[in-house]
Amino acid sequence: MRYEVGIGTRTEGFELPQEDVIEVMHANPVASGPTGEKVVRASLAAPIGTPRLRELVRPGQTVCVITSDVTRPLPTATVLPPVMDELHAAGVRDEDVLLAIALGSHRPQTEDELRAIMGPYYGRLRVLNGDSRGLRHFGTTSHGTPVDVLAEVAEADVRVALGNVEYHYFAGYSGGAKAIMPGCSTFAAIQANHSLMVDPAAHSGNMESPVRLDLEEACTMVGLDFIVNVVLDEEKNVVYSAAGDFVAAQRDACRNLDELYGCELHEYADVVVVSQGGAPKDLNLYQLQKALDNAKHPVKDGGVIVLVGSCAEGLGQDTFAKWMHEARTPRDVVDHLQRDFRLGGHKAAAIAQIELRCDVYLVSDMEPDQVRDCFMTPFAHVQDAVDAAMESQRRRLGREPRVLIMPHGGSTLPLMRT
Structure with missing residues (x-):
């Protein structure tokens, strides 16, 4: 039978005997209803834990709206206009609104990327895009994370954050406070917060991950007045939106995400074929790692993960x-993290931990030697990688391997129920 997965802006098909496939893991079915702007406007009209946005701001106040960069699938061009309508209803002028791109440790956006992000508001709003004039210090969290925030964000009278909620491999979920920390913070702050990923409670699907709680403590110190967090279906349409308090609304969106993407599975797989679903979530290996991390749950020790993603920008982080x-083996990478936690190195170690359990075949647009440098086996086409994985497992097991296919691996979280 023929199956398809996304890679970059294209799809690739591959053949497998249907009887060998445990499941093609998709989001759970949901009742049809409104999507896009209608969903966002409905959440703005009934916020959770706060008054309406139009009641929180006054004419003459400055407003900072924080949104995601292009490595995130948030459709800002869909979410921003309803938010701006709320601000206009309060008498806020466009010239009093700053749109801050939550870059975190990522690069600034190009003009074409800003045009795509902002939609009808491109050219109408001031933009903060990696060109801040400084930082404001708010102290440190109880964990010791320094709370340093871009001055332009800190000095706004009102802060509003836009985000999409999806599973995050150590913060539990994205969204909420992550727009400010790490989105508008410093490398040192991000590194301190992310060092909590070694805590066993820091895992995908935990709303109270210690990483998340540290972010929220930092965000409370800075002040975040209102959020709009959306959930996307597999076609990246907005199907749910929660607005209001930066903790309560984010948790509400998390619960909806679980209903949509928490997928029960009753059999472990010998081979997992996993994709991020294509662009923009597979721009580099640093981002593609999220799909790999979800695929680690259902694969058996000694199995193979066929990881599919363009990685057009290479590894993505220095x-x-x-x-x-520099490492000679995956174990070297894990040991390095235990000796010296470094942001960027944490993802290398997360990948290496999986490679200690199973083989990873990477189908990408990267140079083969660059892939081998990451202790993965390079392939140019999905079918070739799947065929090699099946043959490898046949030799190891003496039987036909059992296969799980995850076309949207960064979003769907296998919940093992064996």
Whole structure:
């Protein structure tokens, strides 16, 4: 039977005997209803834990709206206009609104990317895009994370954050406070917060991950007045939106995400074929790692994960690439993290931990030697990688391997119920 997965802006098909496939894991079915702007406007009209946005701001106040960069699938061009309508209803002028791109440790956006992000508001709003004039310090969290935030964000009278909620491999879920920390913070703050990922409670699907709680403590110190967090279906349409308090609304969106993407599975797989679903979530290996992390749950020890993603921008982070290049084995990478936690290195170690359990075949647009440098086996086409994985497992097991296919691996979380 023929199956398809996304890679970059294209799809690739591959053949497998249907009887060998445990499941093609998709989001759970949901009742049809409104999507897009209608969903966002409905959440703005009934916020959770706060008054309406139009009641929180006054004419003459400055407003900072924080949104995601292009490595996130948030459709800002869909979410921003309803938010701006709320601000206009309060008498806020466009010239009093700053749109801050939550870059975190990512690169600034190009003009074409800003045009795509902002939609009808491109050219109408001031933009903060990696060109801040400084930082404001708010102290440290109880964990010791320094709370330093871009001055322009900190000095706004009102802060509003836009985000999409999906599973995050150590923060539990994305969204909420992550727009400010790490989105508008410093490398040192991100590194301190992310060091909590070694805590066993820091895992995908935990709303109270210690990483998340540290972010929320930092965000409370800074002040975040209102959020709009959306859930996307597999076609990246907005199917749910929660607005209001940055904790309560984010948790509400998390619960909806679980209903949509928490997928029960009753059999472990010998081979897992996993994709992020294509662009923009597979721009580099640093981002593609999220799909790999979800695929680690259902694969058996000694199995193979066929990881599919364009990685058109390569590895995506300098420390990540350096740690992989300098190591001789995956164990070296894990040991490096235990000696010296570094942002970027943490993702290298997360990948290496999986490679200690199973083989990873990477189907990408990267140079083969660059893939091998990451202790993965390079392939140019999905079918070739799947055929090699099946043959490898046949030899190891003496039977036909059992296969799980995850076309949207960064979103769907296998919940093992064996």
